[in-house]
Amino acid sequence: xxxxxxxxxxxxxxxxxxxxxxxxxxxxGWRPDVIVAVAxxxxxxxxxxxxxxxxxxxxxxxxxxxxxxxxAEERAVLKYPFKVDLNGENVLVVDDIVDxxxxxxxARDYVEENWNPGDVRTAALQWISSVAKFEPDYYYLxxxxxxxxxxxxxxxxDLKDFIKRILREDDRLNNGFTLEALTEVFREWYGVDPxxxxxxxxxxxxxxxxxxxxxxxVS
Ligand code: AMP
Numbered sequence: 001x002x003x004x005x006x007x008x009x010x011x012x013x014x015x016x017x018x019x020x021x022x023x024x025x026x027x028x029g030w031r032p033d034v035i036v037a038v039a040x041x042x043x044x045x046x047x048x049x050x051x052x053x054x055x056x057x058x059x060x061x062x063x064x065x066x067x068x069x070x071x072a073e074e075r076a077v078l079k080y081p082f083k084v085d086l087n088g089e090n091v092l093v094v095d096d097i098v099d100x101x102x103x104x105x106x107a108r109d110y111v112e113e114n115w116n117p118g119d120v121r122t123a124a125l126q127w128i129s130s131v132a133k134f135e136p137d138y139y140y141l142x143x144x145x146x147x148x149x150x151x152x153x154x155x156x157x158d159l160k161d162f163i164k165r166i167l168r169e170d171d172r173l174n175n176g177f178t179l180e181a182l183t184e185v186f187r188e189w190y191g192v193d194p195x196x197x198x199x200x201x202x203x204x205x206x207x208x209x210x211x212x213x214x215x216x217x218v219s
Contacts, residue, residue: 002191005147006162014152017125018045021140022052025092025123028138031055032092032121038063038107039079041096044153045125049094059084063107065100076102078110088118092138096151097126101134150192159197159204162190164213176217179205 025032035055037046039062050058065076091111095104104122112120127139128146150158166185167173173185183194194201208214 001188003189004162004165005145006150006190006192007147008150008192008196009152011152014044014125015048017140018048019052021045021123021125021138022049024138024140025049025053030119030121031090033057033089034059034086034091034117036061036091036093036107036111038093038095038104040153041103041151042094042124044151045096045123046094049092049123053092055092057089061107061110063103063110065103076106078106081110081114083114086115086117088116090119091115091117091121093120093122095122095124095136097128097143097149098124098132098134098136098139099128099146101132104136105134148190155197155200156203156207159200160208162186163204163208165189167213 031053032055034057035046035050035053037043037058037060039060043060046058046060049055061081062079063076064079093104093108093111095107098104104124108120108122111117121137123138124136125139126141126143126149127136128143129135130144131146148158163182163186166182166189170185170189173181186192186194197204205214209216
């Protein structure tokens with residue numbers, strides 16, 4: 001049985017979803033003066049929204065909740081807090097997904113309390129309505145069943161985390177294993193075939209070998 005359901009998201013889907021999200025904002029008759037990307041997941045959607053909404057002003061805050069793919073830390077923290085004066089300008093704070101909602105809420109509250117903005121609104125490509133404690137003002141897709149969305153900008157990082165987690169938690173691989181065995185267990189855990197990750201799979205394995213996490217044995 002799949003332990004952590006994973007869906008690979010393509011670059012084309014990201015463009016389509018970001019464009020759809022921009023239309024939702026436009027249809028609402030609201031226009032931000034500044035777009036704030038929540039680092040790191042919000043960078044790409046925020047940049048695409050800036051293009052689709054014709055917004056030139058961008059800033060970023062790093063609000064972080066998940067330190068490893070599919071494993072939540074207790075609380076979100078704001079890294080590198082800094083202050084600017086936005087002179088009452090309207091702000092759209094953007095992230096990729098709202099899961100618990102802690103990350104986007106913390107970023108929104110920080111901007112509201114510290115940057116002297118006008119109207120502050122939030123947007124995300126996806127909103128996991130069944131678990132989120134916070135609903136963004138704008139979202140493109142509502143997700144009902146919790147899934148880890150494997151976005152293209154964290155493909156290598158996530159893949160390494162996925163493999164590390166198997167090695168930590170699945171004792172079937174305790175005493176050495178072949179790549180075929182790892183592939184099989186990976187499929188079982190995440191419901192996706194490593195082949196779907198293309199060159200990232202070999203890259204993840206090489207990187208784990210380089211950093212000493214995996215040891216290669218030639219037989
Ligand atoms: P949260 O504070 O729980 O709403 O988590 C938000 C951040 O963690 C997002 O910006 C994502 O980068 C990452 N994240 C959380 N849950 C998921 C998920 N189900 N799929 C992909 N990324 C996620």
